[in-house]
Amino acid sequence: MRKGASGPLLILFKDILMIEHNKRWILQWFLPVLIILTLFYLFPLLDAIRLSFTNARIGLANVKFSLSSYEAVLTDPDLPVVLRNTVIFVIFTVFCQLTLGLLVGLLLETHLKGMGLLKLAMITAWVVPGVIAGITWNLLYSSASWGVINNTLELFGAEKISFMTNPSWALVATIIANVWRGTGFSGIMQYGALRGIDPQLYEAASIDGAGSFRRFWGITLPMLKPMLMINLVLITISTVNTYDAIWALTKGGPGISTTVLSLQTYKSTFLRLNLGQGAVYAVLMILSSTIFTAIYLRMMKEENRG
Amino acid sequence: MDRHYSPTQKVFIYIFYVILLVFFLLPVVYIFAMSLKTEAEVLDKVHLFNFYPKRPTLENFGRVIKNVRMDMYLANSAKLVITTSIGVLLAAFPSAFALSRGNFKRKELVMMGVLFFQMISPIIISISIYWYYSKLHLLNTYSGLALIYIAIHLPFTTFLMKGVFDAIPRDLDEAAHIDGCSRFATLLKVIIPTAVPGIASATIFNSINAWSQFIIPFFLISDNKLYPVSVGILQAQGSYQDVSTHYLAAASVIGLFPAVLLVLFLQKFIIRALTAGAVKG
Structure with a gap:
């Protein structure tokens, strides 16, 4: 490009x-x-x-070109919080989805008994509509009688965690729910890539006396790298664009602690009916996808050179 | 490939296996369990080892169908999924054929141009579509919604079908040409019938995505008679007071059941669509 x-x-x-x-x-x-x-x-x-670049609002008759929308968004005290939420959400979601996907791929590749069930469970999580995933995790995180996670923590003598009312925990909870839903994609792709590795490579390494750990670092990871990079870009873009699961889980709250750029775009456009400012947030979304991708491409280039 | 694992290795493998299996399965099993509970049972404290229903009942499903009109939302979703899956194929076939069989410069770039749109979130395009639809009186219409659904699924479907067509030997085209078939007849009578497994893959993949689609109807539809399941279910989240968990769970199960059925029976097609999409990104 x-x-x-x-x-x-x-x-x-x-x-x-x-x-x-x-x-x-x-x-x-x-x-x-x-x-x-x-x-x-x-x-x-x-x-x-x-x-x-306009002051467009739904219901406003004369729309003028101006920088007022950019000014309003960029001076909004919420913006740094929303950007911080977005960066944390994207980085942790992507990292966990890639790592768990790789782990599942490796497990499936052992072809031991029961692995088919794991694959099925992972794909099932992936096809659950985002809104339903959000609703389900909201119930799981609850402090009420049906909140399985908190009640299990209590059972083992730990304290309850207020996932949905504590700002930091709410962001963690959102990331976990999103990782649950998204890992199927990365898992299936990495399993596919793992299956494509020539078994003779492993055999040769074994004859040379390489242990399973060294085989993983020396053969598996380098062979997987192209697929991991594609995955990284695709998952990042879809994570920046994630909306439905977060909306159903937290509505962006408590306060704005789980409001990422995509939710802020919605709030500006459809709740405050401010098309101009909503469009500025949309531009910020495109920019963040582009910046993340550019960073990866740079990383890839530098590594190839080095 | 047959590899052998020592007992210690197996223990490690299965520890990870159990943790991941519980992580992926728990939410789905849990929501199914909750949907079968009575109101009294919802108030019993549940933890990881006792959340299954003791006196399972199907009553909740009847209640949410009657009160939240999940049946209406289901019908809307089904209609949208069918229109989308067919419409997107009709739009994608000619371009996929041209991409597969046509001979022109910078084919790769054209492909990338098409896939570029895949990166753009429906949130971004819905801002101005909302603006134009309100002027064209297409807000709150089924056809307006279906058109955007088709557009959203088009880039990936074109890409997927191009790959499927590429795998069909060109000898078949030539034989059809000798028999006097036009390009259109070749596509219709030779290529498409041969591509049925690939078409099935694309259709299942699109159906799952269209079923989950939330942003577009949530932003553009305010008439709740037109809501698909994904949006209608939020009504259930807000419409019950006090103890509503078992109803909410029942509505969720109704919403995810079709997708789970597809996975149970047609897993292979879904995986094929996913891996085909990844190879070239």
Whole structure:
């Protein structure tokens, strides 16, 4: 991708329009995708960026171009908290999903008895709609009679944790629920990658006397690296965009302690009916996905050089 | 591949196994258990080892269907899932065919351009879609909703189907061409019938995603007669006072049951769609 994110887009349209005459059929066959993506993605995306430079509100008649929305968002005392929540939420979710996914992948790869059930359980968690995941974890975390986690803690003599009312615990609780739901994706991909590793590599290493730990660091991890990097980017983007599970679990609370950028975008646009400021938050969401991805790509490049 | 593990290794493996299995299974088993409880039983303190229902009842399901209208939300979701799965295939087939069989420069970049949209959250596009839909009177309409659903699932489906078509040998195209088939007839009569397993994979994958879709209907629909399950269930979360946990659990079970059924019976297709998507990212 040169020229950043807009590069492929420009080339996409230029290329499709300039296809040689005898290949015009290709253009026609692209029409459905081209029309739908332009109407529902490209146009709304550009329009969100345009709206961010206006004072648009739902119900406001004369919309003017101004930087007032950016000013309001950037000077909002909540913004540092929301950004901090987003960074913590994304980094810990992504790290845990990758690690647990790798662990599940390794377990499945042993082909010991019962591993099929683990795979099934992990995929089931992944297909549970986000809202239902949020509702379920909210019940699990409860301090009431049905709160299994707290009652089990008590059973072992530990103290109850107020997951939903203590700001720090609420963020931890949100991360755990999100890891539960998201690990299936990373687990299946890493299992697929693990299965693709040539068994002869392991055999050769064993003959050389390498223990299982050294085989893991020397063969498994390096072979998995490309898949881990793809996973890292995909999971990060989807975590920045996560909305439904958090909304059903905490509504962003207590206070704003679990409000991440995606929830703040919703609150501004649809609760405060401020399209301009909502659009600014949307732009911040795109920026954070881009920044995270750029950091990974930089890391990858540096490692390849070193 | 057959590897052998020493007893100590096996103990370690199974310790991790049990922890992870409980982590992944507990919430789903728990919500099923809660949905079968009576109101009195909900007030009994439960912990990890006793949360199963002692006197299971199906009454809660009847109650949430009648009071929260889960049946209506289910029907709405089913309608949306079916329209989306069919619509997205119709839109994706021609482009996937062109991407697979067409010969043009920078094909990779076109693919990346299509997949680029996959990165954009529905939250971002819904801001201005809300604005335009309100002017076009498409807010609170089923067709308006279905169109966005199709758009959301289109980039990945195009990508997936391109991969499926790529795996079909070109000899088949040539044979069809010699028989006098046009490109369109080749796609319709040769490629699509051969691609059925891949199409099934894409459809199951899209159905699960469309079933879970929350942001778009939550943002754009205010008429609760049009709510899909994912949004309607929030009504259940807010509509009961006092002890409502068993009802909320029953509504949740209704909402996740179709997805769990798909996993139980068609796991292979889901995994195939997932891994196909990952190979090229």
